[in-house]
Amino acid sequence: MHVGKVLLYFIFLQTIITSSFAQKREDRNVFDNLSRSFEYKTVKLNIYNSNFLVNNEYSGLKVSGYTLPGFRLSPTVSYTPNKKIMIEGGVSILHYWGANKYPCTVYSHLPDWKSYQYMNGLHLVPYFRAIWLIDKDMLLSFGNIYNFNSHLLNEVLYNYENTFNSDPELGAQFIMDKEHFYMDLWLNWQSFVFDRDIHQESFTLGFASETRIQSANDRFRITFPLNVIIQHLGGENLDIRHDVQSWLNASIGLKTTYRFNPYTSVSLGGETIGYKKISGNDMFPFDKGWGIYPYISFKYNGLEIKAAYFESEDFVSLLGNQLFCNFSNNTESLLFDRNSQIYAKVSYHLNIVNGYNLNLIFQLFRQNELNGYRTGYGSVERKGFTSFTLGVVFNINPSIKLKTI
Secondary structure (H helix, E strand, O other): OOOHHHHHHHHHHHHHHHOOOEEEEOOHHHHHHHHHOOOOEEEEEEEEEEEEEEEEEEEEEOOEEEEEEEEEEEEEOOOOOOOOEEEEEEEEEEEEEOOOEEEEEOOOOOOOOOOOOEEEEOOOOOOOOOEEEEEEEEEEEEEEOOOOOOHOOOOOHHHHHHHHHOOOOOOEEEEEOOEEEEEEEEEEEEHHHHHHOOOOOOEEEEEEEEEEOOOOOOEEEEEEEEEEEEEEEEOOOOOOOOOOOEEEEEEEEEEEEEEEEEOOOEEEEEEEEEEEEEOOOOOOOOOOEEEEEEEEEEOOOOEEEEEEEEEOOOOOOOOOOOOOOOOOOOOOOEEEOEEEEEEEEEEEEEEEEEEEEEEEEEEEEEEOOOEEEEEEOOEEEOOEEEEEEEEEEEEOOOOOEEEEH
C-alpha cells in the first residue's frame, strides 16, 4: 500500500471519530509553554539543556547494554514580531563524558547512513525553527520540532532516550490540542543527499493522536490512541547501489482513567501494534508482524508506576527500545519466535522551579524463555533473562528576556 494512502487513511478515520467534539482543553501541554514565549516584539535568550546519566544494564542476549553519560545544550535567541509568529535560532551541542570524536551521522537507533566524516570535541548541529501559532490550540512549526513528550507514543513505539540522545528532530510539525482531541503530525528529515552522495536520504513521518471522552467532572476518562510511524530510506543518483526502503509501525488502543483527585489517578489500557515492510530489501528480517501491549498505571503528583505485558511475533520497533523486537540486535541472523515479556517502569518528575526539573526513571524488562533460529546454527533456545534501566535527567530550560523592540 502506498505510504501516503496509509497515512491519509488513519487521519481520515481519526477525524471521523472526533468530528462531534468542539470544546477546548484546559491542560494544553505544548501550548502552555508557547503562551509564555509569544510576547509581542520581544527578543529572548532560551536555554534548552538536558543533563543525563542513564545506565542500561541489558543481558546482551538480544541487545547489548550501554551507558549514556553527558549533556545536550541548545542555546537559542528567539524573536516574536507579533503574537502569532516566533523565529528562533541557535546551535545544539551533544557531549558524552570522555568522548572527543563524534561521527557526523544521525544520532538515533534507526537505520542510518554510513558516516565518513567526524567532528572533534563536540557533536554540533544548527538549531532553527519558525512557529506559526494558528490559534490557541493549533500550531505549525518548521525546522526543529517538539518531541519532549515522546509524541505521546508508548514505550514500544518510542524510546524516551530519543528526546535527549538523538539529534533534535528537524522538519515540519502540526499540532492540534482540543479538550477531546490531540493530534501531532510531524516529518523528521534525518539525512539529506547531494548528487553522487554515498549514503541514502532518510526521514520519518509520524501521526500520533488521542481521542478523549470524559465525565463532566473529569473523574472518569476514556482515551483512544491512534498512531502511525513510517520510516523511509531512499534517494537518487547515489554512487553506490541502494534499494528504496520503507517500513511502518501502527497502533490503536483503548485506555480508561479514573481520577481520585487532581493529583492521583489510575489507568488501565492496552494497544495492538503492527509492523509492516512497505518496500525494499531485507534490512529487517520480517515482512510484517504484530504485538499486544496491555498495561496498568498509577500516578500521584510526579510519580508514575506502570506494569505491562508485551507479546509479539515477527515484530520490529522503528523508534522504540530494541528489546521489544523479535530479532537480536547484536547477533547476526538470530531471529526469535513469538516473544513475551513483562515490562515495568517507575518514573518521578520533580518541578524544582519554573524551567528547571529533575526526572528519575527505572525500567525493568523480564524476558520469558525464547526460541528461535539462526542461519548456519539451526534452532536456538534462550532461557528467560532480566534487563533494567536506571536514569537521571536534569533539565534546565530558562528563558531570559533581552529586549523589547
